[in-house]
Amino acid sequence: MKRRLVRGDAVVLKYYCKDRDRPAIVIDKPQGGFVTIVFADANQKVTALVDNLIILNEKRNPGKT
Numbered sequence: 013m014k015r016r017l018v019r020g021d022a023v024v025l026k027y028y029c030k031d032r033d034r035p036a037i038v039i040d041k042p043q044g045g046f047v048t049i050v051f052a053d054a055n056q057k058v059t060a061l062v063d064n065l066i067i068l069n070e071k072r073n074p075g076k077t
């Protein structure tokens with residue numbers, strides 16, 4: 013089962029993408045297979061294809077169990 017991206021998830025791009033070595037944070041919910049991310053090193057916002065992202069760390073919601 014593939015986990016859905018949510019705002020606050022830490023991600024990186026897959027190995028074949030241009031900016032693959034740069035960590036990023038999801039800042040908007042996915043729409044139409046795309047999601048807005050911001051790179052942690054340069055505060056640069058870009059739109060990425062959801063299928064090209066690898067989740068590093070999932071945002072946790074402490075209010076739910």
